[in-house]
Amino acid sequence: MRRIAIRSLLLVTFLPLAFPLLAVAQAPAGHAELPPEVRGWLSELDSIHTQLAQLQQQVLRDPELSARHDALGARMRDAMEAVDPTLAEAMNRIPDMEAEAAEAEARGNDARLVELSAEAQQIEQRFMSAQNQALEQSPELVAEVMDFQSTLQARILESDPRAEQLLSRMQELEQMLTETAQLNGH
Secondary structure, three states: OOOOOOOOHHHHHHHHHHOOOOOOOOOOHHHHHOOHHHHHHHHHHHHHHHHHHHHHHHHOOOHHHHHHHHHHHHHHHHHHHHHOOOHHHHHHOHHHHHHHHHHHHHHOOHHHHHHHHHHHHHHHHHHHHHHHHHHHHOHHHHHHHHHHHHHHHHHHHHHOOOHHHHHHHHHHHHHHHHHHHHHOOO
């Protein structure tokens, strides 16, 4: 299943704090109508995200960095739930949605997959909105996130010689996708 394309390393860092990447939120049926070049970019972006997530997990094996990550994640969740008190309830639905999507995919039930994808996208939008609002309301949290992000990125870059190239390519692909979407009026 296609995962949601993550637009920044910040999201690579904090989206998993609240929920697993939404495998449920695969591209809608219209994805097949995308030009082959765009499908290739999305596929490559997904692969890069997977590789970066693996590097992040390796770096987070450091107990001190992991504890800092967990504490910051808890602060972020608290701030997001203050913005959207029912967000946790929506997030708790995701494991069930993933199971439903696997079942629908096994049965070839494309209609149900589209419904689940739409629901997952709504949850993602709520998550992103709550995250953005929480950060807008707390300059201290932004500073803490940026400091942690800088440390995490430095550790990832130190951990693997491919990391810098992966990050650069991710940014390049995101820019190409953004420009393509803007040209197509999205």
